[in-house]
Amino acid sequence: MPKPSKRTPAEIVRAVGRSSLAALLAVAGASHxxxxxxxxxxxxxxxxxxxxxxxxxxxxxxxxxxxVMLAGALxxxxxxxxVVGWLVAAFFVAVFPGNVHQWQTGRSAPMMRTDRARFIRLLLQPLLVVWAIWSTRGR
Incomplete structure (x- = not known):
């Protein structure tokens, strides 16, 4: 019987980050x-x-x-x-122009009812890209 490998604290944090990212994507997909x-x-x-x-x-x-598919793949x-992490990052980059458009036009959407909320999302988008890549690297 193979011994279970011990995960480092960094691997555990990365796994939690990856699971949280999958949950975020699943909820966002369901809302769409x-x-x-x-x-x-x-x-x-x-x-x-x-x-x-x-x-x-x-x-x-x-x-x-x-x-939803990216959440499942994670x-x-x-x-x-x-590879999935890079696909998630690419997805976040691909939808960014739409987020910029929403901020520029001031159009409301679920959970994005103010200019401030729309602008904060723009600032968070690069963090989502980094989160996708960071949480999916390594073991």
Whole structure:
């Protein structure tokens, strides 16, 4: 019977960070697919519909599906953890222009009802990128 490997405190903190990131993505994805769906449509920039040939609702649904899939991948694909982390980081970068658009236009969405909240989210977005990469590196 193989001995269980001991994890360092840093590995434990990283695992908690990774689990928290998965939970955040799962809740965000669920909100895009259910209770927040209508609210998120109003903040999708018009240029996104032209660039993707999808309507605003389809973009909201697609982003929710991607968030749920990334959350699941963080949990069920431990051997692919680093790749998944980079995919999560890339997703956060990909949605950033939409967040900038929402802040510039002042359009409200679930949990983003003030200019201050929208601006703080812009500042937090790079931290999400770092969180995704940091929490998925190593063992």
């Amino acid at each position: 697919l259910t209770w927040g769906r209508r609210g998120y449509r109003i903040v999708v920039p018009d240029w996104a519909t032209k660039a993707t040939t999808l309507d605003k609702d389809a973009i909201v649904v697609a982003s929710g599906v991607v968030e 949990v069920v694909l431990p051997k692919e953890r680093t």
